[in-house]
Amino acid sequence: MKEKLLLHVCCGPCGTHSISVMKEKYDVTAYWYNPNIHPYGEYEKRLDSANIVARNLEVPLIEDDYEVENWFDQIKGFEEEPEGGKRCTICFAMRLKKTAEYAKEHGFKYVTTTMTISPHKNAELINKLGQFHCKNNGVKWIDSNFKKKDGFRRSVEMSKEMGLYRQRFCGCFYSRNPEGNNQEHQKNKDKQE
Ligand code: SF4
Structure with missing residues (x-):
């Protein structure tokens, strides 16, 4: 019998190859x-993609809350950091902490994330953060670097086969528009209020 793994999925395309590998x-x-x-519209598009991947690969997908205000609170003071800087470290840590907590609460023995498939993300840092939060929660982190062994190329192929939406920026306002990000975020908040 296979052990239970909770796999944090950052988007559908990154989920393709990573889920296939871990399912073995x-x-x-x-x-x-x-x-x-x-x-939020971008969030919904990516969640739809993740659901398509989960259905195709026949794994359940658990959707947790969209704690966007909490995210902005956490990265406060680091808005202007370049991609790959401190803002990203906080962002990775926040998501991995929550994943480890969920795994502990729901009886998963192992945890990892699809984020290491991205050629733009620091797998070593992600693995260190994952290890830290898993240790704090008494669950086991599995080190990964899904981009290796042609993993990233395979994820692009699988995304095309599944007809997935493939985003052109990492995720947050700051990654979409590094020049005018604060104004754009403010406009969006104004619309929501
Ligand atoms: S969404 Fe991407 S660019 Fe933005 S903080 Fe998180 S990891 Fe960094």
Whole structure:
């Protein structure tokens, strides 16, 4: 019998190859917690993609809350950081902490994330943060670097086969529009209020 793995999925395209690989060894449940995706319409598009992948690969997908205000609180003071800087470290940590907590509460033995498939993300840092939060919650982190062994190329192929929406920016307002990000975020907030 396979052990239960909670796999944090950051978007559908990153889920494709990563879920396939982990399914070979584990009983995988995909876990969606990504309050870093803005605006809400973009969040919905990516969640739809993740659901398509989960259906295609026959794994359950758990959708957790869109705690967007909490995300903005956490990254406060680091808005202007370049991609790959401190804002991203906080963003990774927030999502991995929540994933580890969920795994503990719901009896998952193992945890990892699809985020390491991205050529733009620091897999070593993500693995360190994952190890830290899993240790704090008494669950086991599995180190990954899904982009290796042609993993990223395979994820692009699988995304095309499944007809997935493929985003052109990481997720937050700041990654979409590094020049005028604050104005755009403010406009969006004004519309929501
Ligand atoms: S660029 Fe990506 S990883 Fe960095 S803070 Fe924005 S959404 Fe998070």
